[in-house]
Amino acid sequence: MNAETTLIHRALRGYQRQVGDSMTYWRFAYNESEMDDVYDEAAGTGRAYYGPWQIPVIHVNHGEAGDTNPRDSGLYVRDTLFIIAEFNQISRAGLTDADIKHATYQRDRVAYNNSLFAVTHMDIQGQIRRRDIIVSLTCEQLRDDELVDDPQFEAYVTTDYTRLQQGFSPRRDGE
Numbered sequence: 746m747n748a749e750t751t752l753i754h755r756a757l758r759g760y761q762r763q764v765g766d767s768m769t770y771w772r773f774a775y776n777e778s779e780m781d782d783v784y785d786e787a788a789g790t791g792r793a794y795y796g797p798w799q800i801p802v803i804h805v806n807h808g809e810a811g812d813t814n815p816r817d818s819g820l821y822v823r824d825t826l827f828i829i830a831e832f833n834q835i836s837r838a839g840l841t842d843a844d845i846k847h848a849t850y851q852r853d854r855v856a857y858n859n860s861l862f863a864v865t866h867m868d869i870q871g872q873i874r875r876r877d878i879i880v881s882l883t884c885e886q887l888r889d890d891e892l893v894d895d896p897q898f899e900a901y902v903t904t905d906y907t908r909l910q911q912g913f914s915p916r917r918d919g920e
Contacts (some may be wrong), residue, residue: 746874753878757803757831766805768828770838771796771897773852784907787894794854794897798838802830807858810886826862826884829870832877842877845869854898855886859876861887861901 777793780786810822840917844850845867853864863885889902 746876750873750876750878751844753873754831756838757878758801761801761831761834765801767799767801768830769797769856770800770902771798771854771856772839772851775852776871791894791896792844792852797816798837800830800834802827802828802834805857819832823840823888824860824862824886826857826882826886828855828857828882828884830880830882834851834868835880837881842869850882856884856901859874860902861892861898863887864878902909908912 752920771794774793777790779789779791781788805884808827810824830881840850841884850864850867850895855862855864862883863886864882866883869877869879870879870881871877887898887901892898892902
């Protein structure tokens with residue numbers, strides 16, 4: 746079993762080096778964060794995160810939403826992210842099998858393609874004798890209004906609120 750899993754991990758890392766990608770990962774620091782009891786929003790010292798870690802991944806599917814501006818109804822569309830990674834690589838950020846089973850990853854953050862995402866779901870996709878080999882992450886893009894209390898993610902805010910206060914329209918990256 747050890748020899749088989751070692752060979753599988755070696756082959757996955759080789760594949761990842763040839764055609765894979767990478768993501769930046771932050772773990773939510775539960776003990777260092779201060780959250781509102783009712784609204785589950787940052788309060789006092791706010792949210793804290795461990796990281797960032799640059800993690801190699803096997804495959805990333807970035808579903809880009811066409812029009813992410815809020816609609817008249819107040820709803821907006823978000824980009825989605827689906828990541829396939831080797832479990833050993835993910836565990837370097839401190840994730841364990843227990844974190845996946847108990848969903849403690851749900852406040853973690855992932856950066857990819859200059860956008861910030863919240864991890865919404867994680868699954869073990871492959872095992873050998875209960876040893877995790879492949880893991881998948883499903884993520885949803887965080888919008889600017891969701892990053893107000895997270896100064897460590899200021900680089901991912903796309904709206905220039907200073908210009909909005911002066912009467913200008915939102916500035917998007919690349920314009």
